[in-house]
Amino acid sequence: xxxxxxxxxxxxxxxxxxxxxxxxxxxxxxxxxxxxxxxxxxxxxxxxxxxxxxxxxxxxxxxxxxxxxxxxxxxxxxxxxxxxxxxxxxxxxxxxxxxx
Numbered sequence: 001x002x003x004x005x006x007x008x009x010x011x012x013x014x015x016x017x018x019x020x021x022x023x024x025x026x027x028x029x030x031x032x033x034x035x036x037x038x039x040x041x042x043x044x045x046x047x048x049x050x051x052x053x054x055x056x057x058x059x060x061x062x063x064x065x066x067x068x069x070x071x072x073x074x075x076x077x078x079x080x081x082x083x084x085x086x087x088x089x090x091x092x093x094x095x096x097x098x099x100x
Contacts, residue, residue, distance in 0.1 A: 018096065020088045025081060028088075032080075034073055040064045045076035047084070055083040 007022040031048040042060040049055070057079025059072035 018092060020085060020092055025084050025088060028084070029081075032077065034069075034076065036067075036069065041067050043067075043069060043072035043076050045073065045080045047077070047080045049084070053087075055080045055087075057081070057083070 004022060010019075028049050028051075029047050030050050033046045033048075035044045035046070036042070037044065041062070041064050042058055044056055044058045046054050046056050057076045059075035059079070061067045061072075
């Protein structure tokens with residue numbers, strides 16, 4: 001299930017409490033770069049957030065012959081985005097804790 005499919009399911013459930021949304025996550029990403037490592041089997045996605053912080057995700061294959069950049073990029077990006085969910089969830093919890 002893709003992140004957008006999950007987001008639609010959550011919206012359909014009509015949540016009433018504050019939450020982190022996919023729209024918010026995407027809005028704080030200001031740059032993304034993809035790097036294939038020298039082995040030719042690993043692709044790293046680095047996402048830069050608007051505050052300058054960066055997160056990374058990676059995709060790899062066991063055999064260099066099976067490596068396909070067009071398959072690896074969305075996998076690596078999704079893995080990087082998962083880290084942002086955790087960071088933004090923590091920030092939201094802090095705000096709620098402090099009554100903001």
